[in-house]
Amino acid sequence: MTTILWLRRDLRLTDQAALIAAAQEGPVIPVYILDDETPKHRSMGAASRWWLHHSLAALDSSLRDQGSRLILRRGKSEAVLTALARETGAIRVHCLRHYEPWWRNAERAVGQALDLVCHDGNYLAPPGSVITGAGQPYRIYTPFWRALQERMPPPTPLPAPQGIAAPKIWPESDSLAEWKLLPEKPDWAEGFREEWRPGEAGARERLEDFLPRVAAYAIARNLPSDEGSSRLSPHLHFGEISPATIWHRVAGAEGDPTAFLKEIAWRDYAQNVILQFPDYGTRNGRTALDGLRWRTGTAADADLRAWQQGRTGYPIVDAGMRQLWTTGWMHNRVRMITASFLVKHLLIDWRLGEAWFWDCLVDADYASNSVNWQWTAGTGVDSNMFVRIMAPLSQSEKFAAGGYIRAWVPELAHLPDAAIHDPEAAGCRPDNYPAKIIGHREGRARALEALKKVQ
Numbered sequence: 439m440t441t442i443l444w445l446r447r448d449l450r451l452t453d454q455a456a457l458i459a460a461a462q463e464g465p466v467i468p469v470y471i472l473d474d475e476t477p478k479h480r481s482m483g484a485a486s487r488w489w490l491h492h493s494l495a496a497l498d499s500s501l502r503d504q505g506s507r508l509i510l511r512r513g514k515s516e517a518v519l520t521a522l523a524r525e526t527g528a529i530r531v532h533c534l535r536h537y538e539p540w541w542r543n544a545e546r547a548v549g550q551a552l553d554l555v556c557h558d559g560n561y562l563a564p565p566g567s568v569i570t571g572a573g574q575p576y577r578i579y580t581p582f583w584r585a586l587q588e589r590m591p592p593p594t595p596l597p598a599p600q601g602i603a604a605p606k607i608w609p610e611s612d613s614l615a616e617w618k619l620l621p622e623k624p625d626w627a628e629g630f631r632e633e634w635r636p637g638e639a640g641a642r643e644r645l646e647d648f649l650p651r652v653a654a655y656a657i658a659r660n661l662p663s664d665e666g667s668s669r670l671s672p673h674l675h676f677g678e679i680s681p682a683t684i685w686h687r688v689a690g691a692e693g694d695p696t697a698f699l700k701e702i703a704w705r706d707y708a709q710n711v712i713l714q715f716p717d718y719g720t721r722n723g724r725t726a727l728d729g730l731r732w733r734t735g736t737a738a739d740a741d742l743r744a745w746q747q748g749r750t751g752y753p754i755v756d757a758g759m760r761q762l763w764t765t766g767w768m769h770n771r772v773r774m775i776t777a778s779f780l781v782k783h784l785l786i787d788w789r790l791g792e793a794w795f796w797d798c799l800v801d802a803d804y805a806s807n808s809v810n811w812q813w814t815a816g817t818g819v820d821s822n823m824f825v826r827i828m829a830p831l832s833q834s835e836k837f838a839a840g841g842y843i844r845a846w847v848p849e850l851a852h853l854p855d856a857a858i859h860d861p862e863a864a865g866c867r868p869d870n871y872p873a874k875i876i877g878h879r880e881g882r883a884r885a886l887e888a889l890k891k892v893q
């Protein structure tokens with residue numbers, strides 16, 4: 439029996455339950471559908487498209503090594519799958535389950551038209567399955583993590599199949615180049631090419647490279663100048679490696695992996711949040727803050743642009759925003775600082791920041807991006823209060839960001855540590871580096887004043 443393997447954010451052969459199940463039933467038609475209709479305004483951003491191109495090329499090559507190949511089609515998933523099943527005589531579709539609200543709808547629709555079998559495997563535990571004693575899903579991370587740990591370790595990862603049977607005749611496929619996922623004029627992806635190797639082999643390589651640093655992770659992860667974190671996020675987002683594979687590999691490494699595994703669990707937690715609040719990317723978790731008057735108009739637009747371009751006059755913020763633009767990734771501590779700066783110091787709606795990250799991040803993920811933006815903004819179900827305002831200059835000093843700033847803000851590269859966090863206050867701001875677009879105290883006071891009006 440020929441079956442269809444419907445691939446989305448699960449672009450791997452190892453620990454791929456849907457592939458294993460399909461392969462056991464006979465010939466398999468692996469298909470990736472470029473579907474901008476189903477997610478509507480949540481279709482992939484430019485940085486994610488860059489990643490997708492390379493990840494699909496890598497997957498096709500791995501499939502060919504196994505006697506198979508990747509079929510590419512474009513359109514609404516449900517319609518494409520139904521047409522493909524008709525063309526090929528396939529009667530069953532296997533996939534890994536996804537939790538973005540649009541994918542849940544699509545799975546429902548495909549399930550009505552075809553025999554769809556959904557498998558788990560992109561999370562440590564299936565989202566929605568970690569519940570309280572009263573049978574409710576968790577809203578807060580810490581008890582979620584406690585309960586998740588009771589379910590660990592995750593199942594042992596499944597090996598990649600040895601050979602995948604091909605159908606007698608392959609259906610037609612689009613060509614990847616025709617999809618034009620890569621930037622041309624201008625080609626802004628030079629920094630991406632230097633930093634990343636999308637695909638399953640690249641993910642493996644990142645993991646192996648990170649293993650000797652697991653023990654130091656708890657402290658090093660907070661230091662932007664260090665290579666303290668794994669940089670596995672885009673690989674995890676596109677499903678090039680499973681979290682179970684990571685879990686079992688780091689558990690066998692030297693040093694206590696708990697701090698690292700707690701972060702992998704944040705990814706699971708975020709999925710549990712969007713399962714409960716599907717519109718978390720646009721709606722405040724705390725409705726009490728719905729009336730907050732965000733700044734709008736010409737001055738706010740100019741501030742938003744300065745933030746996007748890394749020209750706010752706050753070196754740590756500017757370094758982060760430029761790292762994001764150049765490589766499609768930003769260090770986690772700096773993500774928090776830049777997000778907090780936009781929302782609190784500039785009093786600009788978190789949704790505009792979330793949208794910019796969505797377009798620019800190679801790891802842009804609906805659940806993780808919305809949950810972290812809302813967490814930082816103080817609007818989330820699991821957030822600090824809005825009144826907790828991060829001080830970017832002291833954060834920069836506390837987490838020794840001098841080297842990081844030098845790497846991303848060349849105008850400041852000549853400054854010593856004592857001056858680099860706040861060159862303006864040190865009296866050595868170069869002419870080609872902007873003055874602060876707002877003072878720290880002034881920004882803080884304005885944010886608190888706006889909050890008072892909704893309390």
Ligand SMILES: Cc1cc2nc3c(=O)[nH]c(=O)nc-3n(C[C@H](O)[C@H](O)[C@H](O)COP(=O)(O)OP(=O)(O)OC[C@H]3O[C@@H](n4cnc5c(N)ncnc54)[C@H](O)[C@@H]3O)c2cc1C
Pocket residue numbers: 659667668669670671672674675701702703704705708768769770771773774777795799801802803804806807808810811814
């Ligand atoms: C405003 C803001 C927006 C963010 N948007 C995204 C996003 O769109 N996609 C995304 O994957 N992460 C997002 N994060 C979380 C985090 O910054 C990144 O996952 C992390 O920086 C990725 O780097 P790493 O792989 O080296 O992480 P490591 O520190 O090595 O962590 C390992 C893995 O754990 C997961 N993880 C770590 N921290 C978090 C977290 N706070 N929330 C969810 N998962 C986490 C990631 O999958 C990561 O690859 C965001 C954080 C903030 C503050």
